[in-house]
Structure formats: structure tokens, C-alpha cells
Amino acid sequence: MHFELDPRLEKDAALLGTLPLSQLRLMRDARFAWVVLVPMRANVCEWFDLAPPDQIQLHQEVMAVAQKLKTLSVASKINIGALGNIVRQLHVHIIARHEGDACWPGPVWGTPMHAMAPHEWAERVQHMQVLLR
């Protein structure tokens, strides 16, 4: 079996680029600087379902992206989550949170996403490329 992206992740998040293990994707939500890492491995639901070296590699990719996102977004707090109750394909959320933001201090998951105009979206995808460097 080879890696195939879940169609809901494909629809909800634009590809920014790839890291050694994972796709880095930007969620289509105007409210937050919110990315997901999706390891390019087939049939993995839980983080611990990955082979042990991949578990560590995903951890390292999460740490690197989280730290860059905090700096880039001047965030109050980074939220990291691996839930997967709806989309079972393993994906890790990394979200820049600011005091007083649309969901503060609650979680962002389970709240309706806010669409963006296409030009705004294209700009944000461009802006977030720096997370890959």
C-alpha cells in the first residue's frame, strides 16, 4: 500500500510542501495560522502505529514547525494536537493561538472554519512557505 491523502484533508488544507516524512498543509481557516503535518505513510491512525524511527521523525518535524510558527505568528501559545476522531488518517495539528482569539481559551477543533477570499488564501500560502525552511 502506498500513501494516499484523505480527501477531507485534501479539501480542508492546502499543501505548503513536504518535509522528510510529512506533508505540511495549511488549514483553510481565516481565523488561525493553523497547519497540519501528515506523515506520508499508508494505513496509520495512531502516532504509535508508525515505525519507531518515524515516530521520532514526526516528533522532530512537529517541534521544528511549531517553533517557527510561534515566531512567525508572535503567538501567545502553540496548540499541538493529534485527535483523528473524524479523519482517521494520522495528522498532527499545530495552531498559533493568541489571547482573545475567536476560540480563546478553548480548543479550535469542532468549531466552524471561516472561509477566505482566494487572493487572501494565496497570500497566506505564500507567507507560510517560511515554515519549510
Add this chain to the structure above:
Amino acid sequence: MHFELDPRLEKDAALLGTLPLSQLRLMRDARFAWVVLVPMRANVCEWFDLAPPDQIQLHQEVMAVAQKLKTLSVASKINIGALGNIVRQLHVHIIARHEGDACWPGPVWGTPMHAMAPHEWAERVQHMQVLLR
């Protein structure tokens, strides 16, 4: 500075025991098998604020506990989250989720916890000791 537990974590979660880096604590919530790992390091908010070897150690402790919790609870999905919007001291949530549970398929964070009778609570603390082995 030495490690001091945030009083809200002390109140909301009972100590099950310690791993090399972290306290393992059980949340006082009747709805879920829900634990938190709290690294015993002072002044750490973000996972990437830990020294790099501690970052990996925390990751390994999260993986080990998550895998045991999934087996113990026969969970549909494990949810892992490091939020910290309210309690800033670094702590990682690991929650056994079941299809149709009280928050399914949403996150558990930000919803009111359900208290337990003291005997029920003591039993659960006993039952969960296996996560340390």
C-alpha cells in the same frame, strides 16, 4: 528554580506515579480515561522550550502511555494534545476516546468535567497504575 506543579493541575488530576521525566496524573473526570504527563522541569510552557533530550524523552513517555491506554481502555482513538491556553505549565493530555462518548467526535477540552464519588475515584486510580509498568 525547581519544578513546582501548577495548583490547577494538582486539583484537577491525581498523581499516578512518575516516569523518568514526567508526572503521570489522572484527570478527575468520570467521562473519560484521561491522563496528563507533566515534565518535572521548571518554567516550561512550550514543548520546544524543553532541552532537546527532554523533548524526545517526553515524546517517548507520551507514546508509551498512549499505547498502553489504548489497550487498557479498548479505545476507538487516542487523542493527544498540548494546549496550555489556560494552564501554561507544559502538560500533555492523553485521552481514550470511544465512538459515541460524551464529546464524540469533538474534543474534550473546554467541556465541563464530571465529578466522581470518592470510592469510584480511588478504584480508577488503582486501575490506572498499570500505565506506569
